[in-house]
Amino acid sequence: MKIIYFLLLVFFGANTILFAQYNLVPNPSFEDYNTCPSSISGFAYSSDLTVDLWYSGSGGSSDYFNACAGAGSWVGVPENLFATDQPAHTGDAYGGFWTDLYDDGSYDYREYVQVQLLEPLVAGECYYVEFWSAPATQSDFFGVSHATTDAIGAYLDADKIGSEGISGVLSETPQIDNNASGNYIDPPGEWTRICGFFEAEGGEEWICIGNFHEDDETDVVAYEGGSLDATPLVYLFVDDVLVTPADSLAAAFLNDTIVCAPLTLNALTCGDTYLWSTGETTPSIIVYETGDYWVQIESSCGTLSDTAEIIFVVDTVNTTNTDIHICFTELPYTIEAFGGYDIYNWNTGETTSEIEIDEAGTYYLSAYTECSHFIDSFVVDVTEPINIGLDLGPDTLICAATWSLTLTAPAGYDSYDWNTGETTNSIVVSTPGNYSVIVYTECEVFNDAITITTDPNFGETLNLGEDLELCPPAGISNFILVATEDLPNYNWNTGETTQTITVNQAGNYTVTSTLPCSIISDDVTVTLCNEIYVPNAFTPNGDGINDLFEIIIVDPSRILSFTIYNRWGELVFDGGAGAYQWNGKYNNEEAEMGMYAYIIVYSDANGENAILQGDVTLVR
Structure with missing residues (x-):
């Protein structure tokens, strides 16, 4: 039972x-x-x-x-x-x-x-x-x-x-x-x-x-x-x-109490469980309002319970209202009560002189000192984060001889601070460089930057000049090809990467330069000279200048026969195949000055036999 x-x-x-x-x-x-x-x-x-x-x-x-x-x-x-x-x-x-x-x-x-x-x-x-x-x-x-x-x-x-x-x-x-x-x-x-x-x-x-x-x-x-x-x-x-x-x-305690400040009701601390009329289940509670309070204590002996009437008498009630405006970065925020209170009771359930909050809202403090009751309300307004989206865009390359660009930060921020010194939300720039802006809200600071570059070689062209003719028998055995100077890079179809290259073979030569805004190029064609060239005079006097009658041909092996005759029709020189020079002697003697006839048989570009006839003057 x-x-x-x-x-x-x-x-x-x-x-x-x-x-x-x-x-x-x-x-x-x-x-x-x-x-x-x-x-x-x-x-x-x-x-x-x-x-x-x-x-x-x-x-x-x-x-x-x-x-x-x-x-x-x-x-x-x-x-x-x-x-x-x-x-x-x-x-x-x-x-x-x-x-x-x-x-x-x-x-x-x-x-x-x-x-x-x-x-x-x-x-x-x-x-x-x-x-x-x-x-x-x-x-x-x-x-x-x-x-x-x-x-x-x-x-x-x-x-x-x-x-x-x-x-x-x-x-x-x-x-x-x-x-x-x-x-x-x-x-x-x-x-x-x-x-x-x-x-x-x-x-x-x-x-x-x-x-x-x-x-x-x-x-x-x-x-x-x-x-x-x-x-x-x-x-x-x-x-x-x-x-x-x-x-x-029960003989030790009062059941009815008249007080002027919150009262702590302590049940015996040795019960197994506690249930108060307020719904609390702790051994003690703090009460702030007049009313009847009861507690039930479960122990090894059974249930112990009783009821008491508590009456609060307050001389004065004082109220205050405090508005608090903070940034979200200040959370958690500590609200401090006014000093001098004996008892504190916040609507958050805390009973200290200050509380820590983590959101906006109205916080009430019911405080007591002697027989005075103070009701303080703290209205906390929190400025939430604002991110309108500051973005000046990606870094930009300008491909124009003359230009201007408008840089814009979104409207809606409190203030703007560009590294140019301007304070508007947009600026106009016409020179390359790094541009940055700092924008401010009440609680936040944002920044962004953009780099604007131009092509210093904008409008440049490559020019290798006219096509060239390579004539090794005449001493023209190579050419130096020169590209436009001061370009950032050079790429020849020969694989070379210098401004100039030397060529000694016929062909098409191309150079390319990759610029920030474009790719420019030029080419030149180098060809071999005419198939065969025969001078009309020579001076075999031993001075080392024009001492030989020399056929100019790219490939001397194409000469099949080379014969020279004097004015009486006598054969004075028979060079045979591959011969392309006469030193002006006949039977190891210096030939007489005068005009001599020549006959040259050679293989042309098509592989056909061709005959070239003419005369040459020997001068001493």
């Missing part, structure tokens, strides 16, 4: 204790003592109690700390052997014990504290158990303790727990076990609440607090700001122990 307990809403801070209701634990905060502690090991198992009514849970030497011991004492408060500054959770005293000492596996040493309750627990009734713990920052003779754990709990039994001869792990299973929660006792100097509900079997009269788990079940971690040693040690303080019937919790 499911049990439902009704309790009033809890309006208290995270460190508030619940002693206002009925507490079955005597001397719950260790304030009462028989003698002021003077050394460690202040808890005994059976007799000679230092702290009133409290015992150790085994043969381990749990320690009692009290401000009465004075500064510099090993057992003082807030400074002692295990802590440099650890105030009591309430009052001036607390207890302490080892929860993990020999972490090397050699021995699971433990210490506990226990006390007899004021009355036995009632079978079937739900009880709430709570105590507070904090980690030590330094240890006694065993080395530095830079560690903490979540392995701590409370076990309740009808009989006194443990025995004086045991200093290891107690085998009992604690009804309140923090080990399963991962709720580490941290940070140092602050107290952590350990709490829970359980249903009594009846007759439980003793409560024992400590670590009921073996070393391999004890999770040891470095506390905040610390680091683990090779063999970490864990020592914990304990204070403010509470055991109370669950239905008595």
Whole structure:
């Protein structure tokens, strides 16, 4: 059968204790003592109690700390052997014990504290158990303790727990076990609440607090700001122990509250789940409006629930409106509230003095200071990116003797800055070069550039001159062909790439030059001279000039016969085939001056035999 307990809403801070209701634990905060502690090991198992009514849970030497011991004492408060500054959770005293000492596996040493309750627990009734713990920052003779754990709990039994001869792990299973929660006792100097509900079997009269788990079940971690040693040690303080019937919790709280500022409603932190009338499922909520609020807490005992009426009374309501204009490049943007508020509540759900946003919109802050309510609205306008499309086009080659070109950046930008100094969206250029523009919007800057080139040889032509005739027998055995100068390149059909080439064979010669705007070329034809040429006079006087009567023919082998006759018809020279020269002698004597007749038989271009006759004058 499911049990439902009704309790009033809890309006208290995270460190508030619940002693206002009925507490079955005597001397719950260790304030009462028989003698002021003077050394460690202040808890005994059976007799000679230092702290009133409290015992150790085994043969381990749990320690009692009290401000009465004075500064510099090993057992003082807030400074002692295990802590440099650890105030009591309430009052001036607390207890302490080892929860993990020999972490090397050699021995699971433990210490506990226990006390007899004021009355036995009632079978079937739900009880709430709570105590507070904090980690030590330094240890006694065993080395530095830079560690903490979540392995701590409370076990309740009808009989006194443990025995004086045991200093290891107690085998009992604690009804309140923090080990399963991962709720580490941290940070140092602050107290952590350990709490829970359980249903009594009846007759439980003793409560024992400590670590009921073996070393391999004890999770040891470095506390905040610390680091683990090779063999970490864990020592914990304990204070403010509470055991109370669950239905008595209502006695400690008010159900109806009148306030002038937002109120934090805290349910007990030891429930399994939470459901508020607002739909929230956290242990605490902040409320800003007048109304009835209820919470349901699911625990091991069943459902606990209650309702409270909260009334807000505000002296003044102040409103402000702030317009914020930013560029999209400024996102995320931080909105800062006006200073001096005590409580902040943004419509984004945040409760800090400033929030970070990543989009345009209206953001509201409901803030409070004393009994004044401030409603600040921040209208954030974000200028979105604008890309109209800046493009001056591809680099351009101009093929004209005279020209002008209009360069245009799209309209719609706020300003223009050309490298020519002009500030309009378009400019006219008439000389080659690099042109660039920078355009601006409210939030952005764009730029583009274009290179304009011209053809420096625009309109040039190639000219190799007139066709040429090659006549090697006459001394014309080659020609130098010269192309137009100062062109960027030359490509002859001979494969040469210079401005000039030398040719010694008949043929057609072409040169080409590739210009940026065109390809120009010219050609020249080189032919051989006439098939045969015969001079009409010669002077064989030995001066080295015109001493021979020489037939000029490209290929002398084409001469089949060459004969010369004097004026009386006598044969004075018979050269035969291939002969093309006469030295002016007859029978090795110098021939007389005068006119001589010649007959030349040769093979013409068509391969036919041809005869050439004529006369030549010999002059001395």
